[in-house]
Amino acid sequence: MSSEKASALVLRTIDFSETSLVVWLFTREFGKISALAKGARRLKNPFESALDVLTLCRIVFLHKSSEALDLVTEAKLLRRFRPTRQNLAGLYAGYYVAELLGDLTDENDPHPELFDLADETLAALAAGEVVPRRLARFELIALRFLGHAPALDQCAECGMKIDLTGRIAFGGIHGGALCRGCRQGKSSVVSVSAGVLRTMAQLADLETQAWRRIEIDAQILGELRKQEAKNNREILPQRLG
Amino acid sequence: MSEVTRSVTELINEFAKMPGVGKKSAERLAYYVLRLNRTEALVLADAIRNVKENVRYCRNCYNLAEQEECEICRDPNRNREVICVVEQPRDLMALEQAGTYHGLYHVLLGRIAPLEGMGPEQLTIDTLVNRVRSGTVREIVMATNPTVEGDGTSLYISNVLSDCAVRVTRLARGITTGSMLEFANKEVLADALSGRQAF
Numbered sequence: 001m002s003s004e005k006a007s008a009l010v011l012r013t014i015d016f017s018e019t020s021l022v023v024w025l026f027t028r029e030f031g032k033i034s035a036l037a038k039g040a041r042r043l044k045n046p047f048e049s050a051l052d053v054l055t056l057c058r059i060v061f062l063h064k065s066s067e068a069l070d071l072v073t074e075a076k077l078l079r080r081f082r083p084t085r086q087n088l089a090g091l092y093a094g095y096y097v098a099e100l101l102g103d104l105t106d107e108n109d110p111h112p113e114l115f116d117l118a119d120e121t122l123a124a125l126a127a128g129e130v131v132p133r134r135l136a137r138f139e140l141i142a143l144r145f146l147g148h149a150p151a152l153d154q155c156a157e158c159g160m161k162i163d164l165t166g167r168i169a170f171g172g173i174h175g176g177a178l179c180r181g182c183r184q185g186k187s188s189v190v191s192v193s194a195g196v197l198r199t200m201a202q203l204a205d206l207e208t209q210a211w212r213r214i215e216i217d218a219q220i221l222g223e224l225r226k227q228e229a230k231n232n233r234e235i236l237p238q239r240l241g
Numbered sequence: 242m243s244e245v246t247r248s249v250t251e252l253i254n255e256f257a258k259m260p261g262v263g264k265k266s267a268e269r270l271a272y273y274v275l276r277l278n279r280t281e282a283l284v285l286a287d288a289i290r291n292v293k294e295n296v297r298y299c300r301n302c303y304n305l306a307e308q309e310e311c312e313i314c315r316d317p318n319r320n321r322e323v324i325c326v327v328e329q330p331r332d333l334m335a336l337e338q339a340g341t342y343h344g345l346y347h348v349l350l351g352r353i354a355p356l357e358g359m360g361p362e363q364l365t366i367d368t369l370v371n372r373v374r375s376g377t378v379r380e381i382v383m384a385t386n387p388t389v390e391g392d393g394t395s396l397y398i399s400n401v402l403s404d405c406a407v408r409v410t411r412l413a414r415g416i417t418t419g420s421m422l423e424f425a426n427k428e429v430l431a432d433a434l435s436g437r438q439a440f
Contacts, residue, residue: 012356018261048426053356053389080428081389088400091393095355102356 003073004063006030009118010055011098015041023051023072025059026101028115031108035061035070047075054081054094054122084128093131094122097138100232104146114145132221133203137211139228140204148235150176152201157182164194172231188234196223249275301372303348303365305330313337313346320344322379326369326398328352328386336384344382347372352385353394361397369398373405380408387414413438 006027016022021040026032039045050057051072060074083090101118105111121138125131143149154161156175162168169183170176170192177197183189199220203211216224249271256267274282298304299311302324306312313319323344327333333346349364372378381402385391399409415433416425425433 014357049388049428055389077426077428082392086396086400088393088396091389091396092355094389099356 002063003060004030005058005060007078007115008033008057008059008075009098009101009115009122010051010053010057011102013040013051013053021051022069024102025072026105026115026118027059027110028112029110030063031110032102032105033061033063033070033107035072037072037075040072047072048077049080050075050077052080054098055079056081056119056122079123081122081126083126087128089131090125090128093125093135096135097121097125100139100142104142104235111145114142117141117145132225133211133214133216136200136216136224136228137203139232140200141206143231143235144204149204150200150231152177152197152204155179155182164198167191167193168197170197170227172227172234190227190230192227193220193223195220196227199224200227298348298350301368302346303330303350303368304333304346318343322377323382324369324372324378324380325382325384326395327384328391328394332384332386342382344380349385349394352390353397354390364394366398366401370401370405373402373407378407380410383409383411387412 006025006029008025008027011024011026011032013024014022016036019039019041021037022034023037023040024032024034037047037051040047040051049055050059055077056079058076058078059072062071062073064070081094083094097118101114105114117138121134124134140149150156150170150172153164155178156171157178158181160179162177162179168191169178169180169189171178171183171186171189173188174182174186178186178189199214199216202214205211252271252274253264253267256262256270257264259267262270274285277285295307296305297307299306299314300309301314302311304311304313306314308315320343324347325333325336325342325344326347326349327336328349328351330348333348336342336346347365347369349366349369351359351364353359353361353364369381373381381398383395383398385394395411402409413436414429415436416422416429422430
């Protein structure tokens with residue numbers, strides 16, 4: 001049992017006893033961990049209210065080698081998630097980020113780049129950035145970091161370049177866009193507009209800042225949300241087994 | 242390992258189910274009950290039975306009550322223009338012990354916590370909105386816990402009440418009285434500065 005330090009985002013907390021909490025943390029160095037925080041519910045505790053949902057903190061914890069819960073011994077608050085006043089959409093988007101991090105990642109499987117992305121996303125949501133654009137970008141890049149990025153401009157099966165006009169076959173569980181030939185006989189394939197795939201490609205771009213200038217119209221946004229929700233529904237059951 | 246007796250073992254097991262009570266403490270409590278005389282032990286048993294048979298939620302505010310309405314709702318000296326919204330009855334008790342609030346309460350029986358599957362429909366928000374719309378309420382004091390989920394619940398309720406002619410306020414937060422500025426964390430100091438008041 002070794003003492004470790006890590007930067008962590010608090011994904012969820014559950015009351016364990018009168019004074020203690022079980023916390024699920026997404027750490028930069030160790031991936032997702034679940035740990036016991038003894039005394040965290042006391043008024044005077046060593047955690048300085050750092051173990052609240054969506055808080056960014058620096059923790060010291062005892063890493064158990066067995067299946068048992070780790071033990072958080074210290075937590076220093078770095079930033080609370082505090083959406084600007086009246087920003088309920090930003091708050092719920094923050095919850096959604098935590099839920100995705102919890103569902104898409106495994107315990108003790110670190111993804112520092114995903115941690116940085118989540119940290120940046122939560123900071124932007126708290127600052128009042130436009131929620132749908134920021135959230136869609138988070139989902140797409142998170143999927144890329146975790147190896148689930150959908151193919152957007154070439155067929156996921158045969159690799160053929162896809163002409164981004166009209167409507168295009170798309171299957172999340174098949175890896176993304178499909179050409180006419182590869183679409184045949186496949187289930188769970190939907191038809192999406194080329195505009196949605198173009199928007200997804202722009203939002204997932206890590207090279208430039210062009211995504212910040214994208215104006216997503218309501219129709220494309222609706223289709224995009226529907227498609228991403230479907231994508232997540234298809235990926236998560238595979239992960240959860 | 243042989244049991245003490247079946248009844249004593251049952252009692253120990255029941256005590257061990259209580260929060261914060263382990264096997265050893267449960268044994269201590271059980272032996273305490275064994276040492277009580279019959280009358281004292283039955284008073285304890287009756288107290289437990291009475292709580293389960295007589296205590297219910299107040300029909301107005303969801304505080305604990307033994308009649309249709311709780312004592313606070315029945316008290317004619319209470320200010321009926323102010324409602325303080327709390328998450329649980331124990332939060333209400335803590336505020337009552339402060340002794341400085343003389344209005345009414347509303348207990349939500351939880352907080353909005355989507356990550357735990359707790360939505361607004363599972364709380365008593367509808368009843369609160371009806372109280373505000375049908376009564377003479379002028380102010381709602383949001384006294385949910387100062388956590389992300391507590392703040393979120395307050396924000397949701399203030400949005401729901403935005404079309405009502407009622408002032409929605411939030412409990413102040415910041416530096417604890419008697420503490421030292423140099424040891425306060427930056428979030429607490431930021432709260433204290435943003436919530437500063439004129440003398």
